[in-house]
Amino acid sequence: xxxxxxxxxxxxxxxxxxxxLSAEFVRTWLSRNLDSTIxxxxxxxxxxxxxxxxxxxxxxxxxxxxxxxQRALLSLxxxxxxxxxxxxxxxxxxxxYNFAPPAALKLWIDQIVRLGETYDYVNGKRQxxxxxxxxxxxxxxxxxxGDGSPTxxxxxxxxxxxxxxxxxxxxxxxxxxAGGTQALLKPGADRAAFLNRHLDHVRTLGDxx
Numbered sequence: 001x002x003x004x005x006x007x008x009x010x011x012x013x014x015x016x017x018x019x020x021l022s023a024e025f026v027r028t029w030l031s032r033n034l035d036s037t038i039x040x041x042x043x044x045x046x047x048x049x050x051x052x053x054x055x056x057x058x059x060x061x062x063x064x065x066x067x068x069x070q071r072a073l074l075s076l077x078x079x080x081x082x083x084x085x086x087x088x089x090x091x092x093x094x095x096x097y098n099f100a101p102p103a104a105l106k107l108w109i110d111q112i113v114r115l116g117e118t119y120d121y122v123n124g125k126r127q128x129x130x131x132x133x134x135x136x137x138x139x140x141x142x143x144x145x146g147d148g149s150p151t152x153x154x155x156x157x158x159x160x161x162x163x164x165x166x167x168x169x170x171x172x173x174x175x176x177x178a179g180g181t182q183a184l185l186k187p188g189a190d191r192a193a194f195l196n197r198h199l200d201h202v203r204t205l206g207d208x209x
Contacts, residue, residue, distance in 0.1 A: 128169020
């Protein structure tokens with residue numbers, strides 16, 4: 001069975017809600033897929049560099065014409081793309097910062113969206129190269145931005161993740177949001193009760209696969 005790629009992006013480590021949710025999904029998934037393995041990628045500690053002009057030139061240079069420096073520039077991107085190709089399913093735990101993805105997650109996306117690697121043009125139409133995979137995205141946010149809420153239009157993270165994953169061919173995407181984490185900063189807040197409410201749902205997702 002193909003491995004599960006487990007990605008976390010929150011800058012918070014031990015106190016992260018999104019990391020707790022993604023970890024619970026992985027635990028449940030492994031209990032149902034005993035013969036599989038996990039590919040782990042922590043974006044908050046991976047120090048992924050921003051895209052530069054030299055990187056762009058290297059990426060658009062045909063592979064057989066790249067020099068040693070260009071190959072070195074693309075080595076991390078190649079590794080991140082290889083992780084995606086090898087996996088059959090992806091789980092992403094991420095916080096929402098300023099209504100959008102954390103910088104670490106955006107840097108990862110910049111590295112894995114590459115012409116000729118994760119998408120191409122077939123008969124003049126763009127086509128993602130990673131079809132057949134599924135992704136689960138767990139988002140933790142200070143406010144509540146669910147469908148129908150007065151602030152739903154401020155959630156730029158959910159549609160962005162759907163768009164970018166579909167761009168590389170991953171159209172089977174489920175997104176689950178744990179909004180309202182700001183309340184946990186108040187004295188006397190019941191963190192366990194908040195988490196348990198969401199973890200129950202996460203376990204059903206892990207059991208489904």
